[in-house]
Amino acid sequence: MTTNTPTPAGQSGMDPATDTVTAGPGRPRSRRRPLIAAITMAVVAVAGSGVFLLYDRPAPPAAPAGAAQRPSATEKVVRGDLVEEVRAFGPVRFSGDRGVKNRIRGVVTWTPAGNSGIGRGEKLYAVDDKPVILLRGSLPAWREFAPGMADGRDVLALEENLAALGYTGFTVDDEYSQKTAAAVKRWQKAVGLPATGKIELGRVVFASGPVRIDKAVARPGDAAEPGAEILRISSAAQHVAVEIPVAEQDLAVKGAKTTIMMPDGSETPGMIASVGAGRLNKDNESVVPVSVRLSDPDALKNVQNTDVQVVLKRVEARDVLSVPVTALLPADRGGYAVQVVQGTRVRLVPVTTGAFADGRAEISGSGITEGTRVGVPKL
Structure with missing residues (x-):
């Protein structure tokens, strides 16, 4: 799995090639527009130690001055599953040629x-x-x-x-x-x-x-x-042929369930029928070919000469409290804190982080409950 550093508040966490989609009750989620696949961010945690392996980006800066001042924007702490996704576009083909x-x-x-x-x-x-x-x-x-x-x-x-x-x-x-x-x-x-x-x-x-x-x-x-x-x-059966980056191939498991996004915006379920050996694509990128079979054989009978989007998902943590990674601030004594906003009052609360997926971080801490508002940078 590709690992990336969560972006602390005060640093830009937006890619100029991203847009915003809804990922659950009241939480925005950034999504990369893929050339081949849209890949969600993930951070690997060293279990039980509170130490995180952060790659590809510089270490968090020292706590910003005035961190306890009222933030420019807030987000609610939400409860739900943290899900990692890979999105890939591919053509509809008939099987068994x-x-x-x-x-x-x-x-x-x-x-x-x-x-x-x-x-x-x-x-x-x-x-x-x-x-x-x-x-x-x-x-x-x-x-x-x-x-x-x-x-x-x-x-x-x-x-x-x-x-x-x-x-x-x-x-x-x-x-x-x-x-x-x-x-x-x-x-x-x-x-x-x-x-x-x-x-x-x-x-x-x-x-x-x-x-x-x-x-x-x-x-x-x-x-x-x-x-x-x-x-x-x-x-007469059809399948969707997509390519997944080799770094994300652990999400591509034969028999795993998928979601297929139709050209008209509707969705239909599918299942990974086969996973090929890694190879270089036309852009010289390392990919794994994946064939996705539709659960409803007739769902794509009128869809030809176009690409559809396949969404592969894996649950990283179930029924946890989470915030956008941009809500995390470096704490004075190491680790992370969040700005808890209650009316006009703003306070820094140290938090323990867990799983990271899709631009969100699992957190727990004193007074952190579902619906608690925390500071985030204004977009």
């Missing part, structure tokens, strides 16, 4: 339109005016189906598809029986194939689910050569 290779020699007579969907039992493309059919399964078709063939998982997958399409009268297992062949004949007749009871290699293509046509590589009239790519397909 791959090519479909033809196995039947002849002439291509039909291919589907780009961005169309093909489901189980439907025509994927046609050779010599005969359809190649999409079926559901994880094992690629690798041999001809015919009575007397050796038992196998491919037979089981074929029979499961026949049964799902309404062709029954056989036992669903890994044996291609005469009853299986009879069901195949009925299926062949229905889809416009010769009713032979045999299925040549390449007549069916197995996929794990419905597919989306990205584009047709071959066109009607082209030669259909065995082994030649004829279509580019993907699954």
Whole structure:
């Protein structure tokens, strides 16, 4: 995790490239506008010792003169979770992009339109005016189906598809029986194939689910050569591809929940599906590629050719009192204090700090309660 020093009052804590967003009841939060990711500030505390490791910025100055005078602005002490965030922008993509290779020699007579969907039992493309059919399964078709063939998982997958399409009268297992062949004949007749009871290699293509046509590589009239790519397909599911700085990759954990900010300002939940190996991006920055899957598969079906924002979060502390880090002042005897403002009275109160996240600091001290007003620099 990247560590940064909290900015004491009296020093500028604003980056000229930041704006202000709301982070909870009554507290502002600064957010960096990212080229790749917006990264919240964090400070690492040495547990139980009251000593903090402060990096990247100079040590706090001596207590300013008149520190107990009325501050230019105040903020309430709030109770809630301190959450660290990484925000990243990335494109919406369809998952599982791959090519479909033809196995039947002849002439291509039909291919589907780009961005169309093909489901189980439907025509994927046609050779010599005969359809190649999409079926559901994880094992690629690798041999001809015919009575007397050796038992196998491919037979089981074929029979499961026949049964799902309404062709029954056989036992669903890994044996291609005469009853299986009879069901195949009925299926062949229905889809416009010769009713032979045999299925040549390449007549069916197995996929794990419905597919989306990205584009047709071959066109009607082209030669259909065995082994030649004829279509580019993907699954119908979408994901968001983002890059996270390597320094923040501890927030990118497979299975972790995320929030996806839509172009219209709405939100939809997601989950990290995969995390790749670190690499240098086009700006020569060290990043980790992350793929985020949507909890609602249809949430992005109408969102194309644009980037969306992915928010990764980690709770640093739960149900604690916190103030903006700009409220912290260096105390005379070390550590920190805050200016507590009660009406016209201003007093310095030493505080113990805990977790730091998102420009806020966990504090505790005498008389510090939820709603207590503390001094901060006026923005």
